[in-house]
Amino acid sequence: MDPQDPGGRRLMADALTGFLEAAVRTATPLAFAAMGETIAERAGVINVGLEGCVMAGAFGALVAAGAGGVGAGFATSAVAGAALAALFALCVVRLGTDQIITGTAMTLLGLGGTGALYRTWYGAGGAALSVPTAGPMAVPGLSKLPVVGPAFFSQPVVTYLAALLVPVLWWFLYRTHAGLALRAVGEAPEAARAAGVATARLRTLAVVAGGALGGLAGGTLVLAQAGTFAEGMSAGRGFVAIAIVVLGRWHPVGAALGALVFGAATALQFLIQAMGWTLPYQLFLALPYVLTLGALALARGRGRPPAALGQASG
Amino acid sequence: MRLRHLALALAPVLSTACGGAKDAAPSSTFKVALLTPGPISDQSWNGGAYAGLQRIKDSLGAQVSHIQTKTPAEFDENFRQYGAQGYTLVFGHGFEYQDAALRVAPQFPKTIFVTTSGTTVGPNIAGMNFAFEEASYLAGMVAGATTSTGTIGCIGGTELPPVKVSFAAFEAGARRVRPDVKVVVSYLGNWDDVGAGKEQALAQIGRGVDVIFQNADAAGLGVFQAARETRKAFVIGSNANQNGVAPEVVLGSVVIDIPHALMLVAREVKAGTFTPRVVPLGLKSDVVTLVLNDALRARIPAAVLAGVDSVKGELLAGRIVVPRGTTPPVTP
Numbered sequence: 035m036d037p038q039d040p041g042g043r044r045l046m047a048d049a050l051t052g053f054l055e056a057a058v059r060t061a062t063p064l065a066f067a068a069m070g071e072t073i074a075e076r077a078g079v080i081n082v083g084l085e086g087c088v089m090a091g092a093f094g095a096l097v098a099a100g101a102g103g104v105g106a107g108f109a110t111s112a113v114a115g116a117a118l119a120a121l122f123a124l125c126v127v128r129l130g131t132d133q134i135i136t137g138t139a140m141t142l143l144g145l146g147g148t149g150a151l152y153r154t155w156y157g158a159g160g161a162a163l164s165v166p167t168a169g170p171m172a173v174p175g176l177s178k179l180p181v182v183g184p185a186f187f188s189q190p191v192v193t194y195l196a197a198l199l200v201p202v203l204w205w206f207l208y209r210t211h212a213g214l215a216l217r218a219v220g221e222a223p224e225a226a227r228a229a230g231v232a233t234a235r236l237r238t239l240a241v242v243a244g245g246a247l248g249g250l251a252g253g254t255l256v257l258a259q260a261g262t263f264a265e266g267m268s269a270g271r272g273f274v275a276i277a278i279v280v281l282g283r284w285h286p287v288g289a290a291l292g293a294l295v296f297g298a299a300t301a302l303q304f305l306i307q308a309m310g311w312t313l314p315y316q317l318f319l320a321l322p323y324v325l326t327l328g329a330l331a332l333a334r335g336r337g338r339p340p341a342a343l344g345q346a347s348g
Numbered sequence: 349m350r351l352r353h354l355a356l357a358l359a360p361v362l363s364t365a366c367g368g369a370k371d372a373a374p375s376s377t378f379k380v381a382l383l384t385p386g387p388i389s390d391q392s393w394n395g396g397a398y399a400g401l402q403r404i405k406d407s408l409g410a411q412v413s414h415i416q417t418k419t420p421a422e423f424d425e426n427f428r429q430y431g432a433q434g435y436t437l438v439f440g441h442g443f444e445y446q447d448a449a450l451r452v453a454p455q456f457p458k459t460i461f462v463t464t465s466g467t468t469v470g471p472n473i474a475g476m477n478f479a480f481e482e483a484s485y486l487a488g489m490v491a492g493a494t495t496s497t498g499t500i501g502c503i504g505g506t507e508l509p510p511v512k513v514s515f516a517a518f519e520a521g522a523r524r525v526r527p528d529v530k531v532v533v534s535y536l537g538n539w540d541d542v543g544a545g546k547e548q549a550l551a552q553i554g555r556g557v558d559v560i561f562q563n564a565d566a567a568g569l570g571v572f573q574a575a576r577e578t579r580k581a582f583v584i585g586s587n588a589n590q591n592g593v594a595p596e597v598v599l600g601s602v603v604i605d606i607p608h609a610l611m612l613v614a615r616e617v618k619a620g621t622f623t624p625r626v627v628p629l630g631l632k633s634d635v636v637t638l639v640l641n642d643a644l645r646a647r648i649p650a651a652v653l654a655g656v657d658s659v660k661g662e663l664l665a666g667r668i669v670v671p672r673g674t675t676p677p678v679t680p
């Protein structure tokens with residue numbers, strides 16, 4: 035791009051818009067999953083099975099969207115994610131099994147189970163690109179803004195839903211009685227129980243709600259992005275989301291910002307590769323993880339995990 | 349499909365139950381196994397191999413088994429399992445299985461280990477050389493003639509040597525018809541992430557790419573989706589005939605007839621005439637070909653179609669040798 039070239043500036047603006055759009059699209063499923071995990075971890079349960087919930091949601095979205103359209107697909111993705119999380123909660127909260135081991139089992143169940151069902155129902159030929167998708171919905175006026183308009187105000191409805199969820203979740207956690215009880219369960223379950231909080235029930239509900247959001251992340255992948263299902267298409271997003279929760283210091287706003295940082299780094303990686311620079315592509319692929327690690331190091335010492343995180347007693 | 353899976357699962361049980369005395373000597377059963385690096389529902393590399401395995405079962409009466417491996421440690425483990433169970437022929441479906449074959453094969457001299465797109469040969473190790481480069485070169489000619497921006501792209505899963513070779517040939521083919529063409533190559537780092545496939549394609553389209561050659565298996569579905577949504581680029585598919593995945597945007601596919609290739613080898617092994625070697629498979633054996641999408645054929649200038657045909661003839665006659673790029677030698 036020649037800076038003297040009057041068309042160069044427009045090209046630059048186009049590239050910036052494309053970058054921002056990609057950042058927001060990549061961040062959306064991560065934001066859902068990270069906010070879901072934030073709820074669970076605030077209640078003291080670390081759900082390592084989040085990756086499985088994302089896969090369950092993706093598969094649920096495929097099945098339901100084929101039969102009932104995009105809306106049914108999103109609803110089913112949340113239900114599927116919640117169902118797997120409910121199984122996790124049953125083991126962890128009711129039966130007192132180890133959270134990490136159980137969560138790992140749930141991830142394997144989500145990956146393997148969806149793959150087996152997919153082949154059974156759709157055959158080895160797969161579903162190809164047969165899923166209806168949610169197109170972008172432009173916000174009147176705002177979507178016409180230069181550069182940022184298309185990126186932030188011409189996205190599928192789920193993206194706005196993710197953005198809306200941030201203040202709602204903040205309000206719930208910090209401004210309601212139930213939110214206070216939930217945080218208390220994550221900090222000092224014994225004290226919470228003594229104060230009359232039904233700790234086991236609250237933890238179960240928090241895990242299930244978190245799983246529903248994880249499922250919604252999978253639904254977003256299928257219905258707002260890929261337009262198809264592929265085995266293992268979550269590609270580690272569940273685990274990235276768990277890291278983002280730490281990056282966001284167990285706060286919904288932090289989780290959303292963390293997802294945006296990771297989304298932006300991933301979008302930058304796509305853009306750099308498309309520029310055609312002849313450097314090893316592995317460098318670019320590592321970029322989002324390096325940036326996230328860097329952000330994590332900078333955020334060190336601010337905020338701390340819930341005191342009872344990962345402990346069996348509820 | 350459900351029945352087929354049941355049949356697969358029951359195959360060993362049934363063959364011992366029904367075969368009775370006839371199959372008493374285990375060596376008389378022709379047993380063929382397949383390891384794939386990814387899901388067989390990808391409509392591409394892995395799906396083709398699974399179809400080949402089914403054909404071997406149906407046509408050669410073989411007892412077959414398939415496992416999807418996730419990590420290199422599982423390559424060795426599963427090779428060993430099949431060797432211990434007395435399988436006659438085990439396919440490791442990809443370049444990446446070669447080291448495991450080298451380690452395991454000496455322990456099971458009665459089993460033949462074939463790595464598809466591998467170059468390793470041993471007393472009971474063979475490879476297959478899919479001549480991707482010939483058909484990819486022809487695909488490059490089509491892309492070079494179709495692009496209006498003069499920028500074309502390649503999107504791969506990971507930088508495996510066969511993928512690099514294929515992309516290098518694609519670039520050379522494009523330069524033959526349009527010497528000033530710009531080629532952008534991107535890799536996703538995996539073969540499953542459909543979302544990343546789509547985003548990478550969108551990023552290339554944003555940079556002016558209007559023909560994309562994809563070789564990313566399941567993740568490649570995202571490339572088709574990006575082209576379908578934007579309608580700003582055509583796609584050339586890989587491995588399987590993907591012209592039907594998105595007929596409105598797919599110019600053609602570099603098709604490896606993997607079932608045919610696996611059958612060729614299995615037939616020789618069953619007949620006892622197989623000699624360990626790198627089996628060459630390309631245009632000549634009709635295993636790797638460029639299949640154009642009839643719905644979009646009109647998009648390609650007639651002169652170019654004629655050129656593709658004549659170059660194909662010269663490739664078959666050996667008068668043109670396609671540059672393979674740089675392939676690192678495989679060391680044991």
